[in-house]
Amino acid sequence: MTEQTRQTQVQAMSDTTIRVRQSLKKRYAREKRFRLFGMIAIIASLTFLAVLIISITIRGLPAFKQTFINLDVTLDAQTLGVDETADENALRRANYNGAIRNSLLELFPDVSSRKEKRALYSFVSKGGQYDLQAQVMADPALIGQTVNVWLPVGDDTSGYLRGHIDTTLPEKKRRFKDNQIAWVEELRSNGQIETRFNSTFFSRGDSREPELAGIKGSLFGSLLTLLVTLTLSFPIAVATAIYLEEFAPKNRWTDIIEVNINNLAAVPSIVFGLLGLAIFINFFQLPRSAPIVGGLVLSLMTLPTIIISARAALKSVPPSIRDAALGLGASRLQVVFHHVLPLAMPGILTGTIIGMAQALGETAPLLMIGMVAFIVDVPTTLTDPATVLPVQIFQWADLPEKGFVEKTSAAIMVLLGFLILMNATAVFLRRKFERKW
Amino acid sequence: MTAKRSFFTAAIATALVCTAITATAQSARDQISIVGSSTVFPFATVVAERFGQTTSFKTPKIESTGSGGGMKLFCSGVGVQYPDITNSSRRIKKGEFENCAANGVTDIIEVLIGFDGITLANSVEADILEISRKDIFLALAKEVPNPDGGDELVENPYQQWSEVNPDLPDIDIEVIGPPPTSGTRDAFVELAMEGGCSAIESIAALEDTDEDKFKAVCHTVREDGAFIEAGENDNLIVQKLESNRDALGIFGFSFLEQNSDIVQPSLIDGFEPTFESIADGSYPVSRPLYFYVKKAHIGVIPGIDDYLLEFTSEGAWGEDGYLADKGMIPLDDDIRTESAASIAAFETMTMD
Numbered sequence: 066m067t068e069q070t071r072q073t074q075v076q077a078m079s080d081t082t083i084r085v086r087q088s089l090k091k092r093y094a095r096e097k098r099f100r101l102f103g104m105i106a107i108i109a110s111l112t113f114l115a116v117l118i119i120s121i122t123i124r125g126l127p128a129f130k131q132t133f134i135n136l137d138v139t140l141d142a143q144t145l146g147v148d149e150t151a152d153e154n155a156l157r158r159a160n161y162n163g164a165i166r167n168s169l170l171e172l173f174p175d176v177s178s179r180k181e182k183r184a185l186y187s188f189v190s191k192g193g194q195y196d197l198q199a200q201v202m203a204d205p206a207l208i209g210q211t212v213n214v215w216l217p218v219g220d221d222t223s224g225y226l227r228g229h230i231d232t233t234l235p236e237k238k239r240r241f242k243d244n245q246i247a248w249v250e251e252l253r254s255n256g257q258i259e260t261r262f263n264s265t266f267f268s269r270g271d272s273r274e275p276e277l278a279g280i281k282g283s284l285f286g287s288l289l290t291l292l293v294t295l296t297l298s299f300p301i302a303v304a305t306a307i308y309l310e311e312f313a314p315k316n317r318w319t320d321i322i323e324v325n326i327n328n329l330a331a332v333p334s335i336v337f338g339l340l341g342l343a344i345f346i347n348f349f350q351l352p353r354s355a356p357i358v359g360g361l362v363l364s365l366m367t368l369p370t371i372i373i374s375a376r377a378a379l380k381s382v383p384p385s386i387r388d389a390a391l392g393l394g395a396s397r398l399q400v401v402f403h404h405v406l407p408l409a410m411p412g413i414l415t416g417t418i419i420g421m422a423q424a425l426g427e428t429a430p431l432l433m434i435g436m437v438a439f440i441v442d443v444p445t446t447l448t449d450p451a452t453v454l455p456v457q458i459f460q461w462a463d464l465p466e467k468g469f470v471e472k473t474s475a476a477i478m479v480l481l482g483f484l485i486l487m488n489a490t491a492v493f494l495r496r497k498f499e500r501k502w
Numbered sequence: 503m504t505a506k507r508s509f510f511t512a513a514i515a516t517a518l519v520c521t522a523i524t525a526t527a528q529s530a531r532d533q534i535s536i537v538g539s540s541t542v543f544p545f546a547t548v549v550a551e552r553f554g555q556t557t558s559f560k561t562p563k564i565e566s567t568g569s570g571g572g573m574k575l576f577c578s579g580v581g582v583q584y585p586d587i588t589n590s591s592r593r594i595k596k597g598e599f600e601n602c603a604a605n606g607v608t609d610i611i612e613v614l615i616g617f618d619g620i621t622l623a624n625s626v627e628a629d630i631l632e633i634s635r636k637d638i639f640l641a642l643a644k645e646v647p648n649p650d651g652g653d654e655l656v657e658n659p660y661q662q663w664s665e666v667n668p669d670l671p672d673i674d675i676e677v678i679g680p681p682p683t684s685g686t687r688d689a690f691v692e693l694a695m696e697g698g699c700s701a702i703e704s705i706a707a708l709e710d711t712d713e714d715k716f717k718a719v720c721h722t723v724r725e726d727g728a729f730i731e732a733g734e735n736d737n738l739i740v741q742k743l744e745s746n747r748d749a750l751g752i753f754g755f756s757f758l759e760q761n762s763d764i765v766q767p768s769l770i771d772g773f774e775p776t777f778e779s780i781a782d783g784s785y786p787v788s789r790p791l792y793f794y795v796k797k798a799h800i801g802v803i804p805g806i807d808d809y810l811l812e813f814t815s816e817g818a819w820g821e822d823g824y825l826a827d828k829g830m831i832p833l834d835d836d837i838r839t840e841s842a843a844s845i846a847a848f849e850t851m852t853m854d
Contacts, residue, residue: 158557238762439550463540465759
């Protein structure tokens with residue numbers, strides 16, 4: 066061991082140290098870069114989400130308000146074409162629109178040409194006549210009297226009052242003309258125009274007039290459909306999971322079943338729609354467009370999701386629990402239902418709620434079984450024709466009237482609200498009941 | 503043994519449940535069921551809604567399945583599980599009529615309700631385009647006659663409108679339209695492109711000699727990016743035109759009416775698409791709208807006859823009716839009166 070060899074040793078060591086130090090720098094830089102990319106990814110996705118939610122909210126918020134016009138409508142028997150002795154059917158068909166038009170003409174007596182009249186008539190929504198109809202049918206004695214009513218305004222007028230119409234454009238290119246603006250402003254200064262909360266949106270079914278369209282029909286359709294889905298898929302899926310996980314022998318058959326369940330979870334949903342059409346409608350002759358068929362199809366779709374998550378939840382219960390229960394003399398059934406299942410429940414419920422949320426947002430399979438339809442009446446039973454929220458959004462987005470733009474966004478807000486609520490419940494259940502081992 | 507036995511018990515139980523489902527299945531239906539064209543859908547729904555409000559019957563249920571899909575459902579048979587009415591944006595085809603008859607649907611009432619114009623439009627900020635159907639064909643077809651002369655067909659070389667016709671502006675050809683699954687696309691191709699095709703002698707000659715080739719040449723839209731498929735949603739096309747003033751869009755007349763502050767129609771063969779020009783047939787790109795009724799269901803499903811009356815009343819399909827307010831182009835006065843009478847008598851159609 067001479068001084069020289071020692072020195073070379075130190076030299077060599079410091080060489081390695083330098084190399085290590087250098088590579089260390091690189092490794093730190095690499096980690097920093099990776100973290101940076103992660104941050105960028107998260108910020109980008111949050112930005113997209115924020116833009117989406119903000120744009121939908123800005124567009125959808127006006128839909129929760131509705132504008133009304135105040136009119137004194139004279140319900141004289143001559144205009145209506147019926148008198149108070151008329152039967153129900155005649156009352157239903159009476160010319161309420163004529164009465165409304167007369168009252169508009171009274172307000173603006175100098176309107177005479179056909180074109181001007183049409184422009185004036187468009188102030189009141191086509192639904193106004195149905196409001197009057199309902200009043201008169203409830204009390205036929207109103208015929209012959211003058212009633213003071215607040216009626217919803219028409220689509221274009223509502224667009225103008227909300228500032229959706231660019232008044233700087235030349236008149237020819239506007240749907241709302243100069244004379245209409247003058248009339249509306251006159252009504253507004255007389256206090257005959259008022260904006261209120263839009264209860265129609267939550268109390269009516271679909272309509273072809275944007276100011277009358279509501280989501281109650283599709284909301285009820287969604288609820289009925291999900292009810293069927295939940296009552297069918299939850300017990301079947303949990304029973305399947307328990308059997309496969311706790312009782313079934315491990316052999317080739319159960320392997321095949323397991324592979325198939327995993328594959329089914331990845332099958333495109335339209336396939337379930339075709340299956341539903343062939344089996345439930347064509348073979349079992351169940352009615353088209355009914356929530357029961359929708360629910361059956363969606364349960365087929367959600368079953369694999371729930372089975373997989375339920376099996377995972379059961380698997381995560383430690384074997385010591387089972388062994389302890391068996392050791393104390395419990396039967397296998399008692400082990401499962403007294404100990405394993407309660408402990409696995411939070412996980413199973415989370416999986417179920419996520420499966421339900423998926424089903425709530427589904428449209429493709431419903432297309433095949435006739436639930437993509439225009440349905441005005443609010444469904445009350447499982448066999449009534451119904452549609453669901455996402456289908457309603459899709460249909461409104463496709464209509465030409467401008468008023469449906471805000472309705473579409475408002476319906477999206479309601480749907481998102483439900484999805485957030487369901488996912489929040491899932492998170493809450495997990496937090497509250499989950500046990501860590 | 504026990505496993506086998508419990509498997510069989512389970513199988514029998516499942517079979518019982520299925521039988522129970524069948525037993526509770528529908529018996530009667532008290533609501534009219536309508537299927538068919540997405541073009542007629544916005545009009546039929548208005549009538550249905552009004553019908554539901556002004557009569558004691560339930561509001562009909564209307565599915566938007568497309569003309570072909572609706573016809574298939576409609577022709578499946580007679581009975582409550584099959585639809586009563588189908589809407590169509592074209593006349594029933596011979597094959598469909600025969601298919602109907604084969605399934606027992608023999609008595610069909612045909613109702614021509616009006617017309618729908620198909621418009622070519624651009625942003626209001628751009629200049630109005632005056633274009634002929636021949637220009638449309640040359641700009642959008644996949645194969646066109648060689649511009650250097652001769653009758654042979656070559657891959658479409660035109661990149662700018664001014665190359666197609668020197669009177670048109672110097673902007674890139676960019677047309678946003680519906681995909682091939684759409685009825686609007688079918689009608690546009692048939693009426694605008696085939697119309698332009700026939701104006702070119704060398705191709706028009708094909709119609710007599712080789713009809714398949716003629717159709718293939720006239721109906722095939724170029725795929726090199728000048729024609730952009732925007733999906734079935736017409737509102738989307740209008741929005742795209744708003745943000746791109748050089749582009750042209752293809753959509754239905756009712757969307758033009760509703761968006762007159764954003765888009766303006768191009769003149770085709772010198773005609774602007776207006777109510778009048780489509781009604782009298784001078785605007786060349788418009789298509790008839792129909793619906794078909796199963797006569798065997800009248801009197802079985804309550805309300806079909808009243809629905810027919812409502813649809814064919816002056817207040818609905820007349821010149822000042824509410825369907826016209828929604829953008830449907832009404833028929834001529836005489837035709838309306840005549841067909842309303844024959845429909846009220848439930849006269850069935852024949853196919854020649």
